[in-house]
Amino acid sequence: MTIYFIQAFVYLLAAVIAVPLAKKFGLGSVLGYLIAGVVIGPVTGIVGQEAVTIQHFAEFGVVMMLFLVGLELQPQMLWQMRNRLIGLGGLQVIVTALLISTIAYFFEQPLSVALAIGLVLSLSSTAIVLQTFSEKGLTKTEGGKNAFSVLLMQDIAVIPMLAFIPILAMPELIALAENGKQAVESHEQLSLVAGLPTWAVALAILASISGLIVLGHYLSRPLFHYVAQSGLREIFVATALLIVIGIAALMSLVGLSPALGTFLAGVVLANSEFRHELESNIEPFKGLLLGLFFITVGAGIDFEILSSQLSLVIILTLTVIIVKASVLWALAVTFKINNSDRWLFALSLAQAGEFGFVLLSFTVQNHVIPNNVAQILQLVVALSMFLTPALFIFFEKVIMPRYQTPLSSKAFDIIDEQGKVIIAGGGRFGQVVNRLLVANGIKTVVMDLDASQVENLRTIKIKTFFGDATRPELLHTAGIEDAKSLVIAIDDRESTKALVHYVKHTYPHVNVITRAFDRGHNYELKNAGADTIVNETYHSALEVGANAMTSLGYHPFLVEQKKHAFIKTEQQASQRLYEQWKLRSEGEQYDHDYRKLFMQIEEAIKDAMQSDRIDKHSLDERGWTPPPKGYENDFD
Known part of the structure; x- marks a missing residue:
């Protein structure tokens, strides 16, 4: 038991140190997690083979992410975005996947492996791009809006990719895996469809998906109402986890991807009045598990492969960035995204994304991509993400000035x-x-x-x-x-x-x-x-405070009187603070004497609040008197 506590401490400590530093330097949280994994894994050797086991557990964060993506996909919003979502986003995924697959095929990769590589590298980093847009104020730009549409389409495209990739399984890899089975067979995965004929498996899958949609639509609301009546937040959290884990288990039992099931469940619940409550409860678990997943990815990077294949990894990374940027540029021209927005659109999405790690792990598990190829591709995905801040700096320093x-x-x-x-x-x-x-x-x-x-x-x-x-x-x-x-x-x-x-x-x-x-x-x-x-912010803050008092049952007149007393006392005290401030040199203007005076004034404000009663209100609080005749002439 002690070893688990130590491992948890190491992973959390690495995240707490690396992620804030990465965000401070504009690298983003995903890169922070990757760097943390690299440091505690291949650099220092603090963690070892257990990272692979933890990665399988942490992949549940991806399942939660797709559930949250489904919750955001309200039909009305999708319909409004249909042109950019299907046209721009769909073309980006398809064209990029085909081009990269063609390049991989020319590098003598089997067709199934080439197709899988194209799918993996067609995706971009939602986490890095959206966070960078937010930090740099680019979300509302034309380039930012179109990039968001593509990222949303990519997240949706992960679902059919997860369903399609197992079809590409290579017989050689399957045979190799079966020959390597020993004691693992005793831990065989549970399945409700094992040994059933194909038609029965298809019926089981259809029944599971149909049941998920029907039950999600008709039973979720009564369930949430029942739980909400308890008034216990932890029970609502437990209910949210129950839904996600239960659906993931059901999909696994019928041989489907858990991510597919939770995504469909999210779409079904997108119009529920409890959607925001579900999001707030699932988000912390999703963020922590995804962070853990990225740490294990960083810890699993093989530096021996990187050093021996450094030139190949760099060439492949630059090829991916150039190909993706070229496709995005062409689509920007086609969809009439102009000026600097075209560059922003092309450069911001030119990297591979965090789902690349997920799909690579998935392809290895399903015997599609050989492990040695997956390790090199993992380095390519990570390096392209590391280069993303440089692409944004290039946009800011080189591209933007040309259009301003x-x-x-x-x-x-x-x-x-x-x-x-x-x-x-x-x-x-x-x-x-x-x-x-x-x-x-x-x-x-x-x-x-x-x-x-x-x-x-x-x-x-x-x-x-x-x-x-x-x-x-x-x-x-x-x-x-x-x-x-x-x-x-x-x-x-x-x-x-x-x-x-x-x-x-x-x-x-x-x-x-x-x-x-x-x-x-x-x-x-x-x-x-x-x-x-x-x-x-002074007067708006006072209005908010006054409204808060009114909502607690204070009489509106009393609230206005208290507000007036606060302002009057504050104005009188402000002059004293100003005089104290002027006496000090720069750097000493908020010294001990100033802070002491400020605290005394806070006490004076509290006294004014207690002593200024309704029966003692001053003349200037009793109302307005008409202005004198001819006052308008003062403005002529």
Whole structure:
């Protein structure tokens, strides 16, 4: 028993150290797991032959992954994506598999082996690509959307691949495996269809799939309702695992892939109201088991084969990347994916994927690909995944600049209007400010440095000028001398501070209103001379807190009074904190005295919350009085 604890500790320790480091350096979690396996396996030799046994257990993570993929495949969504999913994704899998199979056949591989190799290497890494898209903000781009469609189609294509690959089994490998059987026969796999005629096996399979669909549709809802009534989360987790494990066992008993069964079950449950609960319960197990699977893959890499076949592995890896990128490029042209999106689409999917490891293991188990060939292909898959971050860097540093118009070569707009309020920044913050002012008949001039953002605003009839508000000549053209207010809504902290300082120094009559990212930025802007500073999340956070109090039964008036007291106390205290902050040099501005004062102010806020009762509310909380006559003239 002790040895199992030690092995579990080693695997978990390797994951905890390697995966965060890999993500920090932009390599992705999958590569982190692979690196962890390489370190504890062939590099240090901490783990040995038990990695193969653990890999069989960890493959259940793939079964769970396909169950989750099935849960995401709602018919309505699939129908909306049908053109890109079937056309773009289907063609990518088929064309890539055929090309790679042809190359493998010319390298004197048997036809069945060549076909299996083509299928294995046609897939890309869903985990790496989607994570990188998310980290680099590429998910919503045209290239990112099309790449997601292809990845989804590849995940779906794994199902027929798992069904087709056993048909390619080589008689020589089957005979070799049977000759090698010894004591293993006593652990023969259980089967309900062993020894049955072909027609009976077919009927058993059809009955199992039909039963799965019917029972999943009609019995799952009553089962989930029954479990939900218990109110015990662990029982719901147990139910989710029961479904996945039970279906996997049933499929194995009738000779089908467990992944196929769980995928179908996921599709059946895709419209269930318990879908999100199922996802949240299965996801941790799936992630951990898949991580364990990738660690065992890394631990199983044979460095002797890598060193002896290094040139072959590198040539094969580059061939796979070039072939896949070429196919993707051609499809991008056919489906009219243009400019940098075409490059993003082609480069992001040019690697082999994590399902390649799964299918390689599956082909060896089913006597399709010889073990020595599978080991080389395993190295090819791993190396192509290792090179993926380099492909993204190439896209960012080399491709993207070719399609971006440098600011120096794109002339700023000629600002032919002037307004009482100048708004620097047309993002989501600046847009709300502008809409409120314009709706009240106040003339504004909006400037933004993002050309694409300017074009987007113009398409919805919001006049915006492409220009840098920190440039004095553009502020002059926008009429800063006659403006009453400048609203700063740009995202750069230092540029905001510099703009505040310049305007208050040069045009002291202009009321500068700006947002701050945090308390420290607030103090910097105040020190630069800003008249009004609003922390960007302050009021929204107060509204959320107020709504939370109301939902707990507090009277709305009392909530508003408490909110007012909080704001009043906070404003009074903010000046004291600012004075303390100014006394310190940089690096010491949040020293012990400042933190002590901050904690004292927190206590003052708590006291204000307790003492500010309804019967003692101040005059300024009692309501609004009508404005004096003629106040509109102040805005003329």
